[in-house]
Amino acid sequence: MAGDFPDDLRYTESDEWVRVEGGEAVSGISAFASEQLGDVVYLQLPEVGKRYGRTEVFGEIESVKAVSDLFCPLSGEVIAVNEELDATPGLVNEEPYGRGWIARIRLENPAEAESLLEAAAYAQNTTERH
Amino acid sequence: MSEPLLFDRSSPGRKGYSLPACDVPERPVADLIPAPYLRRTAAELPQLSEPDVVRHFTHLSKLNYSIDSGFYPLGSCTMKYNPKVNEVTVNQPGWRSIHPYQPEATVQGALHLMYDLQDLLCEIAGMDAMTLQPAAGAHGELTGLLMIQAYHRSRGEGHRNEVIAPDSSHGTNPATASMVGYTLITVRSDERGRVDLNELKSLVSDRTAALMLTNPSTLGLFDEQVLDMSEMVHEAGGLMYYDGANLNAIMGIARPGDMGFDVVHINLHKTFTTPHGGGGPGAGPVGVKQILEPFLPMPAIGRRDEQYFLDYARDHTIGKVRSFYGNFGMLVRAYTYIRRMGSDGLSQVSRDAVLSANYLRSRLNDLYDEGYPGPNMQEFVLSGRRQRKSGVRTMDIAKRLIDYGFHPPTVYFPLIVDEALMIEPTETENKDTLDAFVDAMRSIAREAEETPELVTGAPLTTSIGRLDEVRAARFPDLRWRPEKVEDAATG
Numbered sequence: 023m024a025g026d027f028p029d030d031l032r033y034t035e036s037d038e039w040v041r042v043e044g045g046e047a048v049s050g051i052s053a054f055a056s057e058q059l060g061d062v063v064y065l066q067l068p069e070v071g072k073r074y075g076r077t078e079v080f081g082e083i084e085s086v087k088a089v090s091d092l093f094c095p096l097s098g099e100v101i102a103v104n105e106e107l108d109a110t111p112g113l114v115n116e117e118p119y120g121r122g123w124i125a126r127i128r129l130e131n132p133a134e135a136e137s138l139l140e141a142a143a144y145a146q147n148t149t150e151r152h
Numbered sequence: 153m154s155e156p157l158l159f160d161r162s163s164p165g166r167k168g169y170s171l172p173a174c175d176v177p178e179r180p181v182a183d184l185i186p187a188p189y190l191r192r193t194a195a196e197l198p199q200l201s202e203p204d205v206v207r208h209f210t211h212l213s214k215l216n217y218s219i220d221s222g223f224y225p226l227g228s229c230t231m232k233y234n235p236k237v238n239e240v241t242v243n244q245p246g247w248r249s250i251h252p253y254q255p256e257a258t259v260q261g262a263l264h265l266m267y268d269l270q271d272l273l274c275e276i277a278g279m280d281a282m283t284l285q286p287a288a289g290a291h292g293e294l295t296g297l298l299m300i301q302a303y304h305r306s307r308g309e310g311h312r313n314e315v316i317a318p319d320s321s322h323g324t325n326p327a328t329a330s331m332v333g334y335t336l337i338t339v340r341s342d343e344r345g346r347v348d349l350n351e352l353k354s355l356v357s358d359r360t361a362a363l364m365l366t367n368p369s370t371l372g373l374f375d376e377q378v379l380d381m382s383e384m385v386h387e388a389g390g391l392m393y394y395d396g397a398n399l400n401a402i403m404g405i406a407r408p409g410d411m412g413f414d415v416v417h418i419n420l421h422k423t424f425t426t427p428h429g430g431g432g433p434g435a436g437p438v439g440v441k442q443i444l445e446p447f448l449p450m451p452a453i454g455r456r457d458e459q460y461f462l463d464y465a466r467d468h469t470i471g472k473v474r475s476f477y478g479n480f481g482m483l484v485r486a487y488t489y490i491r492r493m494g495s496d497g498l499s500q501v502s503r504d505a506v507l508s509a510n511y512l513r514s515r516l517n518d519l520y521d522e523g524y525p526g527p528n529m530q531e532f533v534l535s536g537r538r539q540r541k542s543g544v545r546t547m548d549i550a551k552r553l554i555d556y557g558f559h560p561p562t563v564y565f566p567l568i569v570d571e572a573l574m575i576e577p578t579e580t581e582n583k584d585t586l587d588a589f590v591d592a593m594r595s596i597a598r599e600a601e602e603t604p605e606l607v608t609g610a611p612l613t614t615s616i617g618r619l620d621e622v623r624a625a626r627f628p629d630l631r632w633r634p635e636k637v638e639d640a641a642t643g
Contacts, residue, residue, distance in 0.1 A: 063625035086621040087564040
């Protein structure tokens with residue numbers, strides 16, 4: 023079920039996760055979000071080399087149920103995207119925190135990550151939405 | 153058993169025609185058609201006899217499900233019965249056999265009908281003028297927003313670049329706004345499923361071109377704050393757009409025009425019993441208040457000295473939005489329906505549609521969670537969240553309903569209800585049918601607890617079982633290809 027939120031990650035209220043690694047961060051969508059969406063069939067990935075502000079729409083994710091926006095979790099330049107998702111978007115459902123990662127961002131302001139939710143707070147947030 | 157394709161049934165030499173010898177001189181096809189348009193490989197059309205073809209399509213028609221074969225509670229779509237008298241009327245030669253290029257003097261009846269239909273729809277919606285051209289609801293939205301844009305520009309307010317729509321809105325609303333070049337601003341619903349007025353207040357500004365609202369909403373809830381919203385938007389210089397998808401709930405009882413709306417689209421294929429979905433083209437007339445009349449598409453239907461005519465004299469028109477004058481056959485059907493029902497009949501339609509929906513909700517809300525508390529209008533939204541605990545999802549419930557002989561409700565919409573099941577029975581179903589549907593839904597709720605695998609494996613009674621939606625979306629196989637013949641690489 024949806025209660026799987028690793029402690030070493032930070033989360034947004036719009037259901038993205040980030041793993042900060044020095045001046046960079048890897049991001050994806052949470053297990054809760056991928057469960058809510060259902061089977062993912064297509065992703066429009068962010069543009070590599072482009073700068074996005076925090077909460078700015080930087081992609082799209084389409085499941086058998088609906089199309090949703092992907093929001094940039096932290097401000098910065100997208101330096102890589104997970105091209106494996108083009109052929110196997112289901113990785114987002116299978117391994118949301120692993121092979122289902124979406125983008126790697128060079129952070130403009132690493133301290134921004136402090137404002138994101140910790141696992142426990144995010145878990146609480148998802149419960150309230152039920 | 154699934155039905156083989158015509159291509160699979162083909163056998164060389166079979167045919168369904170026999171032509172007499174040609175009695176004019178034959179010329180090589182290359183003399184008649186320019187070379188770039190000539191195909192270089194055989195078309196590989198299937199070779200079949202007439203009964204082969206007739207049986208194929210008859211078999212397919214038996215696999216079909218329609219409002220003529222059963223209950224079809226597809227929320228937001230108003231799948232009501234389409235009376236057969238509509239077909240009798242539209243098949244009169246005077247409607248069926250006319251041509252859009254005929255001289256006006258010879259099609260006075262058709263123009264008269266369109267003129268009267270405009271008046272009737274204006275009266276029902278509380279509008280001042282109407283165009284019958286748009287071919288469906290979303291096309292009506294586009295027409296409406298183009299008029300709103302033209303209006304603002306004509307007043308030197310072309311800077312207005314935002315359209316506001318609630319998070320419960322039909323997906324077509326944001327799509328239309330975006331297509332016209334507006335930025336979409338989403339306003340949240342409050343805990344009652346109504347527009348959050350405080351948030352709306354903070355979003356309305358001198359950049360607001362319009363607020364698009366469906367009332368009652370896709371949650372089947374009437375937003376009684378609509379007059380406040382109209383005032384707020386109008387004070388900021390914006391206009392009010394009414395998505396008429398749910399007009400079936402309020403006919404003869406309340407009018408969008410009286411709620412402050414400036415533009416309304418009406419779905420004849422929902423509210424006014426013209427065929428729907430695969431059954432026929434739609435029709436989405438758009439009504440406007442006087443301030444927008446100069447921007448209506450042309451031609452309008454005019455009347456002068458007891459004669460009807462196509463009026464192209466419109467200074468600020470947004471132009472034509474549809475070839476000829478709209479889906480004319482649908483206009484005749486809708487006109488037939490309105491005349492047959494009369495004003496008392498139409499308001500009874502709305503009362504019965506609301507009654508049916510509330511009856512269903514009150515008989516199901518002990519076993520299924522409600523998206524938002526009722527009472528509701530023409531439809532209501534349940535949530536499958538309780539069933540989900542036993543591993544049964546809303547999609548499974550929908551598929552299982554097929555085994556019980558019903559068309560499933562709309563699922564996973566509106567987006568703001570988790571595991572949504574959106575049910576709209578319409579007024580054309582009797583209590584026996586509604587009760588049979590209730591029995592099926594209650595039985596499925598029991599199955600979800602006791603034998604969930606029965607539900608997650610549904611449908612079990614159809615010629616083809618559960619389709620692999622991911623594969624269908626990822627690897628669509630839309631075209632039959634011959635096995636041995638090389639692709640005619642003409643591209």
